[in-house]
Amino acid sequence: MVNRNIIYIATVIIIVIIVSGAFIYADYKTTNQNGKTGITITDDENYNTTLAAIPQRIVSLAPSCTQILFAIGEGSKVVGVTSADDYPYNFAAWAAAGNMTIDGDYGNPNMEAIAGLRPDLIVTDSINDPKLPSMRSLEYNVIELNPSTVEGIYKDIALMGKATGATTEANTVIQNLTSTINSIATKIANAHVTPLKVFYEVWTPPLITAGYTTWINDVISKAGGVNIFSNSSDTTAYPTVSSEAVVALNPDAIFLPTEMGQAPFYGSVNDVKATPGWNTISAVQNNKIFVVNGDVFAEPGPRVADCVYAIASDLYPQLFNSTS
Amino acid sequence: MMSAEGSYVKRSSRWKVILAALVLALVLTLIVSLNIGYASYISFSQILAILGKQIPFLSGSINSASISPSDQAIILLIRFPRVLAAALVGAGLAAAGVIYQGVFRNPMADSYLLGASAGASVGYAIAILYVSTAFTIVGLGIAQAFAFMFALLAVFLVLFVARVGNRIPVTNLLLTGLVFNIFFLALFSIMEVHAGHALSGLVGFTLGGFSDIVWLQVWAVFPFVIAGIAITFFFTRDLNMLSMGDETAQHLGVNTEKVRQMLLIIASLMTAACVAISGVIGFVGLIVPHMTRLAIGPDHRILLPASAIVGAMFLVICDAFTRVATGASELPVGVITALVGTPVFIYLIRRRRTAYSL
Numbered sequence: 001m002v003n004r005n006i007i008y009i010a011t012v013i014i015i016v017i018i019v020s021g022a023f024i025y026a027d028y029k030t031t032n033q034n035g036k037t038g039i040t041i042t043d044d045e046n047y048n049t050t051l052a053a054i055p056q057r058i059v060s061l062a063p064s065c066t067q068i069l070f071a072i073g074e075g076s077k078v079v080g081v082t083s084a085d086d087y088p089y090n091f092a093a094w095a096a097a098g099n100m101t102i103d104g105d106y107g108n109p110n111m112e113a114i115a116g117l118r119p120d121l122i123v124t125d126s127i128n129d130p131k132l133p134s135m136r137s138l139e140y141n142v143i144e145l146n147p148s149t150v151e152g153i154y155k156d157i158a159l160m161g162k163a164t165g166a167t168t169e170a171n172t173v174i175q176n177l178t179s180t181i182n183s184i185a186t187k188i189a190n191a192h193v194t195p196l197k198v199f200y201e202v203w204t205p206p207l208i209t210a211g212y213t214t215w216i217n218d219v220i221s222k223a224g225g226v227n228i229f230s231n232s233s234d235t236t237a238y239p240t241v242s243s244e245a246v247v248a249l250n251p252d253a254i255f256l257p258t259e260m261g262q263a264p265f266y267g268s269v270n271d272v273k274a275t276p277g278w279n280t281i282s283a284v285q286n287n288k289i290f291v292v293n294g295d296v297f298a299e300p301g302p303r304v305a306d307c308v309y310a311i312a313s314d315l316y317p318q319l320f321n322s323t324s
Numbered sequence: 325m326m327s328a329e330g331s332y333v334k335r336s337s338r339w340k341v342i343l344a345a346l347v348l349a350l351v352l353t354l355i356v357s358l359n360i361g362y363a364s365y366i367s368f369s370q371i372l373a374i375l376g377k378q379i380p381f382l383s384g385s386i387n388s389a390s391i392s393p394s395d396q397a398i399i400l401l402i403r404f405p406r407v408l409a410a411a412l413v414g415a416g417l418a419a420a421g422v423i424y425q426g427v428f429r430n431p432m433a434d435s436y437l438l439g440a441s442a443g444a445s446v447g448y449a450i451a452i453l454y455v456s457t458a459f460t461i462v463g464l465g466i467a468q469a470f471a472f473m474f475a476l477l478a479v480f481l482v483l484f485v486a487r488v489g490n491r492i493p494v495t496n497l498l499l500t501g502l503v504f505n506i507f508f509l510a511l512f513s514i515m516e517v518h519a520g521h522a523l524s525g526l527v528g529f530t531l532g533g534f535s536d537i538v539w540l541q542v543w544a545v546f547p548f549v550i551a552g553i554a555i556t557f558f559f560t561r562d563l564n565m566l567s568m569g570d571e572t573a574q575h576l577g578v579n580t581e582k583v584r585q586m587l588l589i590i591a592s593l594m595t596a597a598c599v600a601i602s603g604v605i606g607f608v609g610l611i612v613p614h615m616t617r618l619a620i621g622p623d624h625r626i627l628l629p630a631s632a633i634v635g636a637m638f639l640v641i642c643d644a645f646t647r648v649a650t651g652a653s654e655l656p657v658g659v660i661t662a663l664v665g666t667p668v669f670i671y672l673i674r675r676r677r678t679a680y681s682l
Binding site for chain 1: 467
């Protein structure tokens, strides 16, 4: 039937036009950005943001971003944080006292709250990816931080330093983190211990772990452990894994992050021990099941050295208990 | 003959009253909901002043001293497009629901019947997970563009698979739609497993919402919904005959196959545009046509425009609820549609003394 063929052809043509329009617009956008003057920041999504002046009103849409800004001494410029922010200060209490504005939930920013804050810079992690085009079309400067290694966290701290004009402070933070993490790594290397196999249980059920492309994987290896699911061919950030695979890979230690500062909600130490078949795992037999602070392990920021230390001291207590 | 004509005149004047009342109610709903939001410190008179300033002849005579630039941005750039988007999506989904229910003569049919929502979810997930958000398509987010394209792709795939020669038998289409819905949701689940940090964005899309609507998205969905409803309006008489069954319709001179296919394509384009900007908002495309039919009867000449207006009002109200839930937090609009819609539906269906059918 002629009519239907016309409709199919029209659909194909529309799709082609839309796709080619995308590239034209992307091209236009890059040239448009080049026309502006000021500091140009290339964020973790390779998006170029040009800041005409040093930002004075910064809105943070992720706890990790807030922590980086406060760590480099730019906290006084932060005018909005999410309801999930609780470090380095009790922001909920600040908001109740009228000294801080809550700009939405983590992953669910409130556009009216943000507009009311008149930000000249918005900093977020990848959770708000779908909302960035809207924010940018309202002409907000949005920088996205999305580190996948510990070095990536350093780079993000440096990026925030550049954006806020606090380069020196950012470098100091990076140097302190580097020296702490390096000294832990050196201590482990000098002891010539056999690297222990680690299972990091993000969630259960279903059983979810941190994969090769996550900064948590890098933290584990800097702490002298080997993530049993650090298979470089699987780029899934937080893969769902089978109980069977955990038994087969036989980790020497299991880490459980707490949930919202509470005891591990999705699986306690006893749940792990009671998992059918897991009594054969070396970590269970040797009672090497550790609970770590899930907040710190969910926020790639200035507390990353704490993460490395937490894992290293649990894995190799003989090296850390007496000395540091 | 005279009496039939007389009763038509009577009906059509009753319809005019109903439509006028609904349009008035919609305008009131829009104005009230413009006053609802996180930034509650902006008063009604300030909002009127902000809007009035946009009207060329009035702008000079309005005192804008008390209006800050950020208040103006909140109303004009964030809340106003959001309210309009909710109205357009509500109208589009409800109208599409009327078309699907009429064409299939099936009360279970809704606007997502042919896989538009599941297809859109897959497109959205692909864009979020595998394409950089730095890309935009004529200013629209790449995710929305992908959602629209995949919604259309899914629907055309379903229409293509279900057709037999030049015809698309209803049973084939219903089943194929069902199967492809499940298939696309399976693809979506695979990507959910790989999502990691992006998961909350994907879940957000499946619950729907208007929290990040900008004007461009309103302009993008506007032509689809308005043109879709306008064109369908000329076929409401055919739709009436189709809902009596194919044979009757053919005897009455309707080219059933041609009309059905055209209406399906219109409904699908409307649904695809709506789902692309708002995410998957359930309930509206199913329940609003039923509520309207229960209230004013099954004649599509009044049912289509009335459902579109009721759908618009319904979603504008539901979206207003999400904005005042708790402080800066927002509830997903898909949750509110079910919470608000169910009691209204219960009232309407319990009010009737007889069994309800299409």
